Amino acid sequence: MNRRRTRLxxxxxxxxxxxxxxxxxxxxxxxxxxxxxxxxxxxxxxxxRRGLGPGLVAGGLYGLVDLxxxxxxxxxWIQPVLDYPVAxxxxxxxxxxxxALTPALQARMSRRVALLLAAGITLGASGRYLAHFISGMxxxxxxxxxxxxxxxxxxxxxxxxxxxxxxxxxxAIVVVPAIAGVLPVSGEESS
Amino acid sequence: xxxxxxFGQFYPGDSPVHRLEPRAKMGLVAAFMAMLFxxxxxxxxxxxxxxAAVAVAVSSVPPRLVLRGIRAVSIILVFTLLAHGLRWNxxxxxxxxxxxxxxxxxxxVTGLFFVVRIVLLVVGTSLLTLTTSPVRLADGLERxxxxxxxxxxxxxxxxxxxxxxxxxxxxxAEEAEKIVVAQVARGARFDTGGLLKRARAYVPVLVPxxxxxxxxxxxxxxxxxxxCYRGGAGRTRxxxxxxxxxxxxxxxxxxxxxxxxGVVL
Numbered sequence: 001m002n003r004r005r006t007r008l009x010x011x012x013x014x015x016x017x018x019x020x021x022x023x024x025x026x027x028x029x030x031x032x033x034x035x036x037x038x039x040x041x042x043x044x045x046x047x048x049r050r051g052l053g054p055g056l057v058a059g060g061l062y063g064l065v066d067l068x069x070x071x072x073x074x075x076x077w078i079q080p081v082l083d084y085p086v087a088x089x090x091x092x093x094x095x096x097x098x099x100a101l102t103p104a105l106q107a108r109m110s111r112r113v114a115l116l117l118a119a120g121i122t123l124g125a126s127g128r129y130l131a132h133f134i135s136g137m138x139x140x141x142x143x144x145x146x147x148x149x150x151x152x153x154x155x156x157x158x159x160x161x162x163x164x165x166x167x168x169x170x171x172a173i174v175v176v177p178a179i180a181g182v183l184p185v186s187g188e189e190s191s
Numbered sequence: 192x193x194x195x196x197x198f199g200q201f202y203p204g205d206s207p208v209h210r211l212e213p214r215a216k217m218g219l220v221a222a223f224m225a226m227l228f229x230x231x232x233x234x235x236x237x238x239x240x241x242x243a244a245v246a247v248a249v250s251s252v253p254p255r256l257v258l259r260g261i262r263a264v265s266i267i268l269v270f271t272l273l274a275h276g277l278r279w280n281x282x283x284x285x286x287x288x289x290x291x292x293x294x295x296x297x298x299x300v301t302g303l304f305f306v307v308r309i310v311l312l313v314v315g316t317s318l319l320t321l322t323t324s325p326v327r328l329a330d331g332l333e334r335x336x337x338x339x340x341x342x343x344x345x346x347x348x349x350x351x352x353x354x355x356x357x358x359x360x361x362x363x364a365e366e367a368e369k370i371v372v373a374q375v376a377r378g379a380r381f382d383t384g385g386l387l388k389r390a391r392a393y394v395p396v397l398v399p400x401x402x403x404x405x406x407x408x409x410x411x412x413x414x415x416x417x418x419c420y421r422g423g424a425g426r427t428r429x430x431x432x433x434x435x436x437x438x439x440x441x442x443x444x445x446x447x448x449x450x451x452x453g454v455v456l
Contacts, residue, residue, distance in 0.1 A: 013351070014411075021364045065329075069200075069360070170390050171390050179405075182402050
């Protein structure tokens with residue numbers, strides 16, 4: 001076990017803790033659970049700094065922590081799995097832009113940084129939206145009578161995910177370059 | 192804005208339900224859910240209600256707290272009942288009719304079946320999180336994941352990350368609150384404007400939080416290395432959760448009875 005790996009594991013752990021705290025600070029709450037918050041932001045930031053693998057791990061584990069700490073009551077057995085670990089795991093997909101983002105941040109190419117952040121956040125949020133969308137279909141499919149447009153209910157209900165993602169982007173575009181300025185993106189600064 | 196320092200739903204206590212080993216409790220809740228999804232009629236739901244009532248009574252958790260989760264799903268409950276009960280311009284006789292909208296008796300009964308099932312699901316899972324602290328739940332999960340180590344799944348490392356994350360949620364919340372208070376003292380406003388403006392208002396809070404996060408990870412890595420942390424392999428715990436004979440018996444008998452009731456009723 002080398003120090004780099006220990007540090008990476010701890011960055012993931014502390015990112016999860018920060019995501020949980022920011023998730024509790026609700027900017028707006030939906031009546032059926034789910035809320036507009038900046039809870040996804042730390043997961044995005046970690047994925048941007050550390051790449052796809054750590055991003056996926058952090059997301060999946062955050063989903064598990066969220067499920068342990070403050071679960072929304074499940075209405076179907078598959079629902080907690082899709083709505084927590086799987087949904088947040090997919091947020092980690094935003095890490096695919098990490099390799100391109102790091103040099104752009106170092107070169108202070110703000111337009112390119114903004115584009116890459118938007119691409120990463122869109123990808124991660126779309127993954128999460130898809131997981132919640134399928135979970136919603138399962139739920140509405142289970143409890144609504146046949147013949148109702150279950151996909152439409154689910155698509156509308158889960159709109160809080162893209163709205164949260166937009167809020168995250170508005171913040172990330174300022175925060176990510178600011179952090180990169182203080183702590184190099186490689187994350188190997190010695191303080 | 193106030194960052195809540197106490198988190199989760201855990202209600203401390205010393206009841207037999209609290210003392211039950213987390214893995215046994217998770218197994219029993221899984222069996223309870225299986226029972227709810229296999230019962231076909233109200234007799235089965237009545238049996239499940241009896242199981243839930245006994246568990247809540249033994250747990251000594253105030254029923255008010257157990258039922259709190261229902262408020263969160265209230266809209267789902269109303270939707271379920273209406274989706275089944277309401278009919279648009281039906282040809283057959285119905286319970287009540289206002290213009291083209293009619294209330295169908297059979298639909299209401301079906302709707303009620305689903306509503307009771309959701310309520311019992313909420314009660315069962317709430318009882319698990321109310322009587323088991325997140326750290327013990329994470330311990331239980333680690334023990335459940337241990338067999339996966341054969342497939343090179345790093346169960347020990349995952350458990351370390353979960354434990355550190357849960358341990359640092361209150362610390363991070365306190366830190367966030369301090370920074371928020373400091374920024375408010377400097378004139379920052381977090382509760383005005385639209386969603387994006389509110390989100391942007393958090394930037395002066397988030398930058399120090401992130402910087403502190405990455406610095407703390409570095410310090411913790413040093414501290415753990417100094418104490419010979421070598422990863423998951425061979426790592427021992429300060430408090431080891433063990434399944435006693437009573438835990439095993441409760442799990443086996445409880446799960447068997449619930450699944451049997453689910454299949455029969």
